[in-house]
Amino acid sequence: MSARTPSRSYDMIMKLLLVGDSGVGKSCLLLRFVEDKFNPSFITTIGIDFKIRTIEVNGKKIKLQVWDTAGQERFRTITTAYYRGAMGIIIVYDTTDSRTFDNVENWFATVNQHASDEAQLMLVGNKCDDLENRQVPREKAVELAKRLNIPFVEASAKSNENVDQVFYELAKLIQENVGDAVVETNNGVNVASSNDSTKSSCC
C-alpha cells in the first residue's frame, strides 16, 4: 500500500462499478489495479466486493471507490441498487470466451435501466494476453463499442496490460463530464473543466 498515493485528502470521489459475466476477471482487474496482485485461481465473488484507491488525474486527487459485483441471479434486485450513484461503469467480457462477449449487450441494457443517465460507461475485454485462446477479435469489439457509443480497451489483469489505463481513462472521462457542471462546494473551488493533458496512465 505504501507505494500508492496516501488517501489523506482528495479533490473528487468517484464511484465505479465492474459488471459482466461470471469468470471474466472483474475481481482480478480490481485486485491488479488496487493491490498490483494477480491470483490465477478462480474464486467466485460472493456478494459485492469493495476497494478504494486514490489516483491523480489532471493534477487532481481522485478517490476511486470501486465495486465489484457478483452475478448471483437471485440477488439481482439488491445488486442493481448499487448501480445508483455510480459515476462510471465498466462492462467486462473475456476475450477468450465469446459467450461473455455476446452478453455485453444484455449488460449494457441492464446498466442503462438501473444506472443514472450521466454514468460514464466503458467496455473492457480482459485476458487479452491469451492470444492462443482468443475467441473475440478486437475489431468485433471495437465495432460493438462504436455502436454502443462507449470507449473500449483490451486489458489483461494477468500481464498487467492496460489495467491502470482502464481506470485512469474512465476517471478522466468522468472528470470531464462533471467539470462541465458547476457544483456547489464548501470552499467555492470548482473542478476545472479539464482539457489539460492527462497524466500518463501507463504502468
Place this chain on the structure above:
Amino acid sequence: MSREWSVRFGAHLYLTLSKTSTYQTPSSLNSSNSFAMFNKFKTKTDKLSVPSAIKSVSSVTNAIKTVRQTDLSDKLSSASFQLDDLARYGVDGLIDGMGFDPVQSLLAVSTSAGQIHVYGQHQVAVTLETPTPNPVITLKFVKGVYLVAIDSEDTILVYSLESKKLLSNYKAAAAIISVESDPSLDWLLLGLATGIVVAFDVDRFSLAPFKIANLTHPRGRIVSLKWHPRELGTLLVATTDAVHIYSVATEEVKQTFAYAIPAGAPGGGDRDGTRNPTVTNALWHPNGLNIVSFYEDNSLVFWDAVSGQLLQARTLYDTYVDRATTRLTCPVVEQTPIIKVCWITGENPDVTSLVMLGGEINFDGGVHSLTVMHFGAAPTYSITSYEKMAEYYAHPASHKQIPLHTTSQIIDFLPLPRLSPHFNGSHNPSHLLVLQDDGQLQLMDCDTWGSDTRACKLPPDLTYLLPASTCIAATEIERNAWLNMVSAALKAQRSAQILQGGLPTKRPVRLYGMRSVMITGHANGSVRLWDASYGEIDETAVLETNLGDVLQGIATHVAISRVSYATDVAEMSVAMGSGVAMLKFGRNVRYSAAAAWGSVDTMRKLVVNEHSMCDLVQRYPNVKEGLLPTHYFQRPGVVTALKHSGIGLIAVGYESGQLIIIDNRGPAVIFDKNIGKYGDRGAVTAVEFSIMQHEDDTYSSILCYVGTAPGGLFAFKILPDREGRYMARFVGLALSEGSAIHSITTLNAETGESAAALLKHFETLGAGVVVPPMIIVASSRSVRVLRGLKTKVAQRSFDVRVLGCGTVTVHVDLSRDPANPTYTPRTAVVLTLVDSVRVLSVPELRDLQTLSLPFGVSAADAAYNVTVLPCGDVVLRKSATSVALVSILGKGITQHTYPPDVLFNRKMYLPPRPTMNVMSYARGSKPLTRDQLNEAMGGPKRRKGTILEVELGDKIVAGTAIYAPRETQEYEQVGNYERKNAYSAAATRNFNGLVRSVQSGIDTVNERLNTAGALASQKADEANDAIVKGAFKSKFGMS
C-alpha cells in the same frame, strides 16, 4: 412393437426398496412365453366368479345395491383407537431472540409464542415456558448453568439448565437499553433508560450494589456496554454522546472518546461547522488495544484504547471522513442503518473481521445485507505507528457486502464460535445464524460467506425455518429400505452438526416394519426426507436435495408447493412455481469425494424448453447415494395437486384446471388438457392413481381419479396406445359435491386393501385379478364412500372443516384367545378436523372414535397440511412453522410421558478467560482478580449462594479448571430411560452390504417392470385392432 416397449422400460432404471424380498423376480416371464401366459390368464378371466347378474349397466347398479357390503371395519370399536402425542417439530410463532454457548454446545431461541427452546445434538430439545407473553429479545448463557432471558417489558428471567426450571423473575426499575454478560462472570450489566448502569447478580437473583451514574446528561442513553476482552474490571461504556473506558476498581472513567468532525469534512452528513454525531454502539478489538465506535450517520471510528488517539474515521464507502476535502462529487446514495455489529476473530484472536448488519445501498428501506471488513492480522502494537493503524483500518484485506435475502429484512445475527465463548462470543465462529423478520433463519459460513442451507447443520426444529418450510407431506417407507437410503447421508452428516451438547432422554422405539417419513419442501427449493419419529432413535440423517441449486439459472420460482413420494419405486415429484422436477433414489456414479457433499456444479449449462423434459444428470448433487433429480418439466403455474404413483405415472394438477399426466419412463407427457373440457371448470385439488375395476368392466384397469375445487370427481383410464405408449382417456364424472375435494383413497371393497396403483397391483393386471372398487372421497365439508363413480354407499357431512382424510389398517385379534391370537386386518377412515381426529367405519361411515388433539391444526391450505398414514401415524401442520406427529393406534402417550432431555453437562469446563497482553501491563493497567471483581460488584456483604447451580457454575468457571475438548466429553448419565436399541442395532447390521441390497432392489424392480411392461405391450399389440374399432375389452382394460 413389444420389443420397443420393452426396450423403453429397460432403459429406465426402476428400483424398489420395500417389499422386494416378498416378491420373487418373475424371471420366467420373458417376452417369448408371455403369449402363453396371456392365454392362460384369458382362461382364468373367463372362470372369474363374476355374478351372472352383472351383464349390463343397469343390472350392475342394482346388483351392487343389493349385494351386502362387506363391513371392512368389523370388530373395530372405540377401544381400538387411542391417541399418542408423539412429537413436535419446528417452533410455534416467530423467533425473537437467539443465544449460544459453545462450551455446553447449546443453542437457545425464544419465540413470539412465549417459549424458549434450548437445543443440543440432533434431537435434544427442551422447551422452557416464559411467565409472561412478552417477547424475549435477549438470551445469554452465563456460567454454563444459567440461561438469562430478558423480555420486552424489562423482566430478567434466570433459568437453570440443570433443572430446566425458572429460578428467578426480576423486573428492572427502568427500561433496559443495553445488556452485557460474560460467560464466566456472575454479573449482568444493564444500561438503563435513566442513563445509569447497574449490575444484576445472576447467581443470587438480585441487584448488586454496583452502579455507574453521571456518564451522560439526563437525556442521554447507555447504548452499549462491553467487558474488556482480556482485562477483568475494565468496561467500555458507550453513551449517546461519547464512549468511555471505565474502571470498576477505581470507579472512574479512564478514557473518553469524543468524535468531533471539523467543518468541511465529509463525515456526519451536513458539512457546516463542527459536528458531533450521536453514538450508536462501541466494541473492543479482541486484543483490547483498539476500540471502534459507531455513529448515527453510519460512520465508524477506530481509536487507540489507551492513548485515546483517533486512528481512522470512516464510513463503509469512504475513509478519513474527519478530514476536510476540497469538494465532493460523488452523489450521496441513501444507506440503511447499521443495526448490529460484531468484531469476530479467527483462530488467532489477532486476525479479525468486523461484521455489520446493514449499511448497504438502500433499495426498499430494509436491511438485507451483511457488510464484512476483514482486516487480517493486526500490526504489532508496540512497533506500529498511528498512521499505519489508520491505513490498516482504511484498507481492509477484503471488504464485501453480502446480500442475504431479497424480500425479507434481516433483524439479527448470532456468531456461533468454535473455540471459546470469550471475545464477546466471537472467537473463531464457524457460522453466523441470521434471523429474518419473517422468522426464517439463515446460516452463513464464516469461511466462505456463503449461505449454508444443509439441514444436517442445525437441530431439526430449526431447519424447518432454514429457510421456511413451504409444504409438508409424509409417507411410509419399509424400515430396512429407509435405513439403506439414509446410510450414505448418515456417514456424511455425522460430524456436520454444529450443536453437540445435551443428552436425549431415551424413548421406547415403536417397532413397525414401516417407518413414517416426513417430507418437507422449502422456500429455497430444498426437499428433505426425515424419519418422522427421529426422537426415538439414536442417530438419523436427512435425505436432502436442493432443487434451487440444481435448477440455478433455469428456474426462478423454486419454492416447493407440493411433493409426492412413491415408496415402492423410491421416486418422487416436486412442484415449484416454475415447473415440476422428478427425483429418484439412487447411486450417483458422478460422486466425487473431493467436492463438498451435496454441492451442485452449476457451471454446467442446461437448456430448457417449455413442454419438453430437461435431463438433469449434469446437475446431480454431489452425493454418493440420495434423491437424484432426474428431469425437470418447465410449466409455470400454481400446482394444486400432485401425485407420483408407484407405477411411474405422475399427475400434476393446476389451479387453472390444467391436468398433466407424465409417464416417467422416457419421461413423456401423455396428457395435457384442461379438465374443464369434461365438466365444471375449476382447480384440480386431488389426484389418485388406482388399479381396480371401473364401473361395469369385467377387468381391472389403471385409473386416474381427479378431484376439483367445485367438487367434481373425474375418472380417466390409462391405456397403452398403438405405439405402446400410455394414453389417458376420460371415462366418467361423478356428480358435483359443492366443496373442494382434497383427498381420494381407493380400496379393494372386499378386502379393504389399498387399491392404489402400486407395482404389485400393476403385475396382477396381467393375471386378470378383478379388484372390486371402493372410493373414499373427502372434501372440506364431507366424506363419501363410492362403489365406482355411479354408486354412493354412504356419506357424512360436517359443520367444521375436514382437513385431511386417509385410511388406517388395524390388526384385530379375532381368535378370542389371548394366548393364541390371530390378527386380521381391518380398515377405518380417519378424518382430521381442526381440533380432533374422527375415526369412522368403512363403508357405513359410522363413528368409531373421536380423539381430541392437544393442539390446533392449521386450517390454511388443508389437505396438504395433514397426512394420514396406514400405520395410524398422522402428520399434522400446527402452524406455518410447526408440525406434530400423533398416532391414533397408541397407548395414550402425551408430551409429558417422558422426562425432558438433559441439557447441562457437569463435566464441561469453561476455557480460562483470555488475559491481558504485555502492552497493557506496560501501560499500567491493573486487572482485577475474579474475587476482587466480585467484591467490587457485589459489595463486602454479598450473601452466600445456596442453590446447586451456584456450586455447578463456580466449578465450571474455576480459573484453574482444564477445558475438556469436545471429543473427550462425557456426560454423567442421569435420569435416562432404559430402552431397546432395536433401531440402531438394525441400522448397524443393515449398513453392511447396503449397496448390494440397494442394487439388487434396482435390478429386481427393473426386471419386474420390464416383464410387466412387456406383458402390457403384448396385450397392447393384441388390442391394437380392438382399440381402433373402439371395442375394447380385456383384463387390462386394454385388450
